Amino acid sequence: xxxxxxxxxxxxxxxxxVHALQAVDLTVRDGEYLSVMGPSGSGKSTxxxxxxxxxxxxxxxxxxxxxxxxxxxxxxQAAVRRHKIGFVFQFFHLVPRLTAAENVELPLILxxxxxxxxxxxxxxxxxxxxxxxxxxxxPDQLSGGQRQRVAIARATIMRPGxxxxxxxxxxxxxxxGNDVLDILEDLNNEGKILIMVTHDPELGRRAKRQILMLDGxxxxxxxxxx
Amino acid sequence: xxxFDVLRFSFRAATGYPARTLLTLLAMAIGVGAVIxxxxxxxGARRYVTREFTSLGTHLLIAIPGRxxxxxxxxxxxxxxxxxxxxxxxxxxxxxxxxxxxxxxAIGSAPVAWQQREREATIMGSTAEMFDIRxxxxxxxxxxxxxxxxxGSAVCVLGYKIKSELFGNSSPLGEWVRIGGRRFRVIGVxxxxxxxxxxxxxxxxxxxxxxxxMLFNTSxxxxxxxxxxxxxxxxxxxxxxxxxxxxxxxxEDDLTVITQDALLKTFxxxxxxxxxxxxxxxxxxxxxxxxxxxxxxxxxxxxxxTEIGLLKAIGSPRSQILRLFLSESAVLSxxxxxxxxxxxxxxxxxxxxxxPNFPVTIPWWAxxxxxxxxxxxxxxxxxxxxxxxAGLEPVEALSxx
Numbered sequence: 001x002x003x004x005x006x007x008x009x010x011x012x013x014x015x016x017x018v019h020a021l022q023a024v025d026l027t028v029r030d031g032e033y034l035s036v037m038g039p040s041g042s043g044k045s046t047x048x049x050x051x052x053x054x055x056x057x058x059x060x061x062x063x064x065x066x067x068x069x070x071x072x073x074x075x076x077q078a079a080v081r082r083h084k085i086g087f088v089f090q091f092f093h094l095v096p097r098l099t100a101a102e103n104v105e106l107p108l109i110l111x112x113x114x115x116x117x118x119x120x121x122x123x124x125x126x127x128x129x130x131x132x133x134x135x136x137x138x139p140d141q142l143s144g145g146q147r148q149r150v151a152i153a154r155a156t157i158m159r160p161g162x163x164x165x166x167x168x169x170x171x172x173x174x175x176x177g178n179d180v181l182d183i184l185e186d187l188n189n190e191g192k193i194l195i196m197v198t199h200d201p202e203l204g205r206r207a208k209r210q211i212l213m214l215d216g217x218x219x220x221x222x223x224x225x226x
Numbered sequence: 227x228x229x230f231d232v233l234r235f236s237f238r239a240a241t242g243y244p245a246r247t248l249l250t251l252l253a254m255a256i257g258v259g260a261v262i263x264x265x266x267x268x269x270g271a272r273r274y275v276t277r278e279f280t281s282l283g284t285h286l287l288i289a290i291p292g293r294x295x296x297x298x299x300x301x302x303x304x305x306x307x308x309x310x311x312x313x314x315x316x317x318x319x320x321x322x323x324x325x326x327x328x329x330x331x332a333i334g335s336a337p338v339a340w341q342q343r344e345r346e347a348t349i350m351g352s353t354a355e356m357f358d359i360r361x362x363x364x365x366x367x368x369x370x371x372x373x374x375x376x377x378g379s380a381v382c383v384l385g386y387k388i389k390s391e392l393f394g395n396s397s398p399l400g401e402w403v404r405i406g407g408r409r410f411r412v413i414g415v416x417x418x419x420x421x422x423x424x425x426x427x428x429x430x431x432x433x434x435x436x437x438x439x440m441l442f443n444t445s446x447x448x449x450x451x452x453x454x455x456x457x458x459x460x461x462x463x464x465x466x467x468x469x470x471x472x473x474x475x476x477x478e479d480d481l482t483v484i485t486q487d488a489l490l491k492t493f494x495x496x497x498x499x500x501x502x503x504x505x506x507x508x509x510x511x512x513x514x515x516x517x518x519x520x521x522x523x524x525x526x527x528x529x530x531x532t533e534i535g536l537l538k539a540i541g542s543p544r545s546q547i548l549r550l551f552l553s554e555s556a557v558l559s560x561x562x563x564x565x566x567x568x569x570x571x572x573x574x575x576x577x578x579x580x581x582p583n584f585p586v587t588i589p590w591w592a593x594x595x596x597x598x599x600x601x602x603x604x605x606x607x608x609x610x611x612x613x614x615x616a617g618l619e620p621v622e623a624l625s626x627x
Binding site for chain 2: 049052054055074075077078079081082083087089091093095096097098102106107109110111112154155158
C-alpha cells in the first residue's frame with residue numbers, strides 16, 4: 001500500500017526553482033496496475049523515483065505499508081528498496097562486465113543470501129523469464145528484449161511487492177516491447193503493484209488505472225480511489 | 227553482503243577493466259618492489275662491510291700504549307709520561323676470564339737476506355696466538371710454535387711477497403735467512419691475505435716476540451692484540467685490560483684500547499641510516515603509486531556512475547558502496563604489493579647471480595613493512611574515491627546512460 005500526501009519536489013536549475021512535483025496526493029492499493037503518462041517534464045519520473053525511494057520529497061509524507069518512508073535513514077531506505085521494490089529502467093542498467101546470470105544474482109549477493117539459496121532462486125528466475133540459455137552471455141551479447149528480461153529477473157529476484165517501470169519499452173521494438181509488457185502484467189496478476197511510466201498512450205491504456213501528470217500535479221486519475 | 231562476495235565483486239570489477247588494472251598493478255608493483263629492493267641493497271652493503279670487518283679477526287681488541295684523548299678539553303696540568311707496554315704486561319692480561327687470546331706485537335724494520343738477495347722488510351715479533359687472533363692462513367709450513375713467549379727461538383714465518391722475492395718458486399722451508407744480522411730458520415709462509423689494519427701482510431716477516439725485542443734491543447711492545455672470549459665479553463675484556471695495566475703501571479691510566487665492535491657499530495649505524503634513506507626515497511614511488519590508484523579509482527567511479535546508481539536502486543546502502551570500492555582498491559594494492567615482492571625477489575636473485583660477493587638480502591621487516599604499507603596506501607588513497615561513489619545521488623547517477 002502506497003500513500004503519498006502533499007508530496008512536493010523542487011529542483012534548482014541555475015537560479016530558477018523548478019517545481020517537479022507540487023502537492024501530489026496518491027494512494028495505490030496492493031495489486032493495482034497504474035500507468036503514469038504525461039508530457040516530458042511533467043514530473044512522472046520524479047514521482048516514480050520518490051515512490052522508489054531513489055529521491056527525497058521536499059515536503060509531504062510518503063507512507064509505504066504503513067511505515068513513514070520519508071523518515072527512514074539511508075540504511076533503512078536501502079533495505080526497503082532491496083526487499084519491497086523492484087526497478088525496471090528504460091536503459092536496462094545491466095552491469096556490462098557481468099554475465100546475465102550474475103546481473104540477476106546481484107541483489108541476492110548484496111543482500112548476503114547463502115550461495116545455495118542463491119543458485120536455486122537464480123535458476124527459477126532465469127527459467128521463468130525464458131533466458132536460462134542466455135545465462136552465461138554478457139549484456140552486449142543480448143538483444144534489447146533479452147536485456148530487459150534480465151533486468152526484470154533482477155528486479156523480481158528479491159520477490160518485492162512493488163514493480164516500478166520507467167519507460168520499460170522505450171528502447172525496444174514493438175514486438176519485444178509487447179513481450180516485456182506481458183511479463184510485467186503477469187507479475188501484476190500475481191498480486192504485485194505495477195507502476196509504469198510511459199509516454200506511449202497505447203501502452204498506457206493497457207493499465208487498469210491511468211494517471212496523467214501535468215506540470216507536477218496529477219491532472220487526471222481514472223481510478224480515483226477515495 | 228558476505229566478505230567473500232565483496233572480495234569477489236571487487237576482483238571482478240578489477241578484471242573487468244584489464245588495461246587500467248594492469249597499469250595500476252604495475253605502478254604498485256614497482257613502488258613496493260623498489261622499497262624492498264633498495265632496502266635489500268642497503269642491508270647487503272651493511273652485511274658486506276660487517277663481513278669484511280669480521281675477517282680481520284673476531285672480537286678483537288687492540289691495546290696501544292699512551293692515552294689518545296679524543297674528547298677534547300684542556301691538556302692535563304701534570305705531564306703524563308706514558309709507560310711502555312712490556313711482554314710481562316701482555317702476559318698478565320691472560321689472567322682475565324674475559325680474554326681468550328693475547329698476542330703481543332713488537333715491530334721494527336730490518337733487512338731480510340738469503341744468499342745474495344736482500345730486502346728491507348717490516349719485522350713483526352709475536353706469539354703463536356697471533357695466528358688465531360688475526361685468522362691468518364698458511365701457504366706452506368706452519369706458524370710460530372707455542373711455547374714460552376719470553377724465550378726467543380730463531381725461527382721465522384715469511385709473508386708471501388718476501389718469500390717470492392727472496393726464493394722465487396723454490397721452497398724456503400728449512401732454509402736459514404738473515405734478519406738484521408741474526409740467523410732465523412724459515413718454518414712457514416703465509417697465504418696471501420692482503421692488507422689489514424694498514425699492514426701489508428705479504429710484506430712482513432714474523433719472528434717470536436722475544437727475538438724481535440732482542441733484535442731491536444728494546445723491551446717495549448708496539449701494541450697488544452687481544453681476543454675476547456665472545457662478543458658479549460668484549461666490554462668486560464676492555465675493562466679488564468685497562469684495570470690490569472693500570473695496576474701494573476702504578477695506577478696510571480696510560481693505555482688506549484680500541485675495540486673492533488665499536489668500529490663495527492659505527493658502520494652499522496651509518497648503514498642503517500643509509501638503508502632508511504634509500505628506503506624513504508623508494509617510499510616516494512610508493513606514494514606515487516598510491517596517488518595513481520586514487521586517480522584510477524576516481525575515473526572508475528565516474529565511469530561506473532550508473533552501476534553505482536543501480537547498486538543503490540537494488541538496495542545497497544551507502545556503507546556497502548563504500549566497502550565495495552575500498553575493497554577494490556585494497557585488492558588492487560594487495561595484488562600489486564604481491565607482484566612487487568615477486569619483483570624484488572627476482573631482482574635480488576639476479577643481483578646475487580651477477581655479483582655473488584655482494585650479499586643482497588631482503589630484511590624480513592622490509593618485506594612485511596612494504597606489503598603492509600602498500601596495502602595501507604591503497605586503502606588510504608581509496609577512501610576519497612569510495613566516499614565519492616557512496617555519496618552519489620542514485621537519480622543523478624542513473625540519469626546517465
